Amino acid sequence: MSKKVSMAVIRRLPKYHRYLADLLDKEVYRISSKELSEIIGFTASQIRQDLNNFGGFGQQGYGYNVEELYNELSKILGLDKSYNTIILGAGNLGQALANYSGFRRSGFKVKALFDINPRLVGIKIQDLEVMDVEKMEEFIKKEDITIAVICTPKEKAQESANKLIEYGIKGIWNFAPMDITVPENIKVEEVNLSESLYVLSYMLNDGLM
Amino acid sequence: MSKKVSMAVIRRLPKYHRYLADLLDKEVYRISSKELSEIIGFTASQIRQDLNNFGGFGQQGYGYNVEELYNELSKILGLDKSYNTIILGAGNLGQALANYSGFRRSGFKVKALFDINPRLVGIKIQDLEVMDVEKMEEFIKKEDITIAVICTPKEKAQESANKLIEYGIKGIWNFAPMDITVPENIKVEEVNLSESLYVLSYMLNDGLM
Numbered sequence: 086m087s088k089k090v091s092m093a094v095i096r097r098l099p100k101y102h103r104y105l106a107d108l109l110d111k112e113v114y115r116i117s118s119k120e121l122s123e124i125i126g127f128t129a130s131q132i133r134q135d136l137n138n139f140g141g142f143g144q145q146g147y148g149y150n151v152e153e154l155y156n157e158l159s160k161i162l163g164l165d166k167s168y169n170t171i172i173l174g175a176g177n178l179g180q181a182l183a184n185y186s187g188f189r190r191s192g193f194k195v196k197a198l199f200d201i202n203p204r205l206v207g208i209k210i211q212d213l214e215v216m217d218v219e220k221m222e223e224f225i226k227k228e229d230i231t232i233a234v235i236c237t238p239k240e241k242a243q244e245s246a247n248k249l250i251e252y253g254i255k256g257i258w259n260f261a262p263m264d265i266t267v268p269e270n271i272k273v274e275e276v277n278l279s280e281s282l283y284v285l286s287y288m289l290n291d292g293l294m
Numbered sequence: 295m296s297k298k299v300s301m302a303v304i305r306r307l308p309k310y311h312r313y314l315a316d317l318l319d320k321e322v323y324r325i326s327s328k329e330l331s332e333i334i335g336f337t338a339s340q341i342r343q344d345l346n347n348f349g350g351f352g353q354q355g356y357g358y359n360v361e362e363l364y365n366e367l368s369k370i371l372g373l374d375k376s377y378n379t380i381i382l383g384a385g386n387l388g389q390a391l392a393n394y395s396g397f398r399r400s401g402f403k404v405k406a407l408f409d410i411n412p413r414l415v416g417i418k419i420q421d422l423e424v425m426d427v428e429k430m431e432e433f434i435k436k437e438d439i440t441i442a443v444i445c446t447p448k449e450k451a452q453e454s455a456n457k458l459i460e461y462g463i464k465g466i467w468n469f470a471p472m473d474i475t476v477p478e479n480i481k482v483e484e485v486n487l488s489e490s491l492y493v494l495s496y497m498l499n500d501g502l503m
Contacts, residue, residue, distance in 0.1 A: 092335075095493060095496055095497075096489070096493055098492070098493075098496065099486070099488065099489035099492035099493065100489065102492065103486075103488070103489070126301075161496065161499075162492045162495050162496050162499070163495040163496055163498055163499025164492070164495060166495070166498070166499055168495075168498065176390065177386045177387070177389040177390035177393070178386070178387070178390035180386040181385065181386035181387035181390055184386070185471075185487065186448070186471055187471065187487055187488040187491050188491075190488070191488070191491055191492065191495055192495060193491065193495070231498075232494075232498075239395070255498065256494055256497070256498045258490070258491065258494055262394075262395055262396060272494060272497040272498050273494075274490055274491070274493050274494035274497070276487070276490050277308070277312075278394065278396055278485070279308065279312070279396040279399070279400070280305070280308035280309060280312070281467070281483055281485050282396050282397075282400055282402065282467065282483070283307070283308035283311065283371045283373065283400065284304060284305055284307075284308065284483050285441075285465055285467050285481060285482075285483035286371050286372040286373060286375070286377075286400055286401060286402070287304055287307065287370065287371050287372055288304075288465070288481040288483070289372055289375070289377065289440075289441075289464065289465045289481050290370075290371070290372025290375055
C-alpha cells in the first residue's frame with residue numbers, strides 16, 4: 086500500500102467500519118453502494134471512490150460482501166495491531182480515558198498513567214497505576230511503549246510531546262486544546278473538541294440568521 | 295439563510311474559523327484562497343466553494359479580508375449566541391468537561407452538573423454544583439436550559455436523552471460511546487472518539503501493509 090491516500094478519505098474509514106459493524110450485528114451480509122449510501126449519508130459514487138483507494142471490494146451487480154469489507158477495513162485501520170500506550174496527565178480527563186472502552190476494541194493497550202501531582206501518583210484507576218513522570222522515560226523504554234495520550238493542561242502539551250518523542254514515542258493522541266508540532270516521522274491525532282462543539286452551535290443557530 | 299448547506303461543509307467551518315483566528319493573532323489581515331489553501335490543507339477551489347455557500351466573501355484579485363471573514367464565520371457558527379447548558383453525568387469525563395475552556399470561548403454557559411450518585415451530589419467542580427438528577431427537570435425549566443452534555447455510561451445515554459428532551463432540551467452534545475436517536479427538531483452532535491483513535495491507528499499502520 087504505497088499509494089498516498091488523502092486524509093479526507095482516511096477520516097471517513099472509521100465511519101464505514103462502524104456502519105459495517107452495525108450491519109453485521111443485524112446479520113446483513115451483502116449491500117450495494119446505493120444502500121450503503123442511504124445508511125451512511127455519503128453518495129454512492131463517493132463510497133465507490135473511497136473504497137477503490139484500497140483495491141476493488143465491490144462487484145458489479147452484487148455489491149459489497151459486508152463481512153469481507155469489514156475485515157479488510159479493520160486491517161487497513163490497523164485494528165489488528167497492538168500498541169503499548171500510556172496516558173500523560175491523570176486528572177479528570179486522563180482518568181476518564183483510562184476507562185475508555187474504545188481502547189479495548191482497538192489495538193491500544195494502556196499500561197499506565199503518569200502525572201506530576203504527588204496527590205495523584207500512586208493511586209489506581211481500575212487496574213492501572215498512576216506513576217510519577219520522573220519514571221516515564223524508564224517505563225517507556227522498558228515496557229516498549231510507542232503511543233502516548235496527552236491529557237495535560239494546554240501550557241504543558243508541547244513540552245510533554247517533545248519529551249515523549251525524545252523517549253521513543255511514535256504516536257500521540259492529543260487532547261490538550263492546542264495543536265502540537267512534531268517531527269515528520271511521528272504520527273499525531275489532535276482531538277479538536279471545539280470543532281465538534283462549534284458544529285452543534287451551528288446547528289442550533291441554523292435558520293435563525 | 296434558508297439554503298441547505300451539507301454537513302460536510304459545516305464540519306469544515308470550525309477549521310476555517312480556527313485558522314483565521316491564528317492569522318489574526320499573527321496580524322495577517324488579508325489572504326488569498328491559494329495561501330489559505332496552503333495553511334489549511336483544502337484545495338483553493340474547495341475553499342471558494344465552501345465559503346460561497348454563505349455569500350461571496352472573497353474579492354477577485356484581493357483575496358479574503360481575514361477579520362471580516364472571521365467575524366462572519368463566528369456569526370454563522372452562532373458563537374455570538376448564548377446557550378444555558380448542563381452536564382449530565384459528573385464522573386471523570388463530566389468533571390473534565392466542566393473545566394473545558396472551549397465553553398467559555400463559545401456561547402455555551404454551563405450552569406450545573408447532574409448525577410445519580412449520592413457521593414457526587416453536592417460537591418463543587420470549580421464554581422459549579424453537582425446536583426441530584428431528581429432536580430433536573432425543575433432546574434432545566436427554571437433556568438431556561440436548552441443544551442445538555444451527556445457524559446453518562448453508554449447504557450444510560452438514550453434514556454437520558456429521552457428525559458432531557460421531555461424536559462425541554464433542544465441540543466445535545468453526546469460523549470457516551472453510542473449514537474442516540476432523537477426527534478427531528480432536536481440537534482445532536484455525537485463525539486466519536488473511536489473515529490479519532492482509529493485514524494491514529496491507521497496512520498501508525500500506514501505503509502506497513
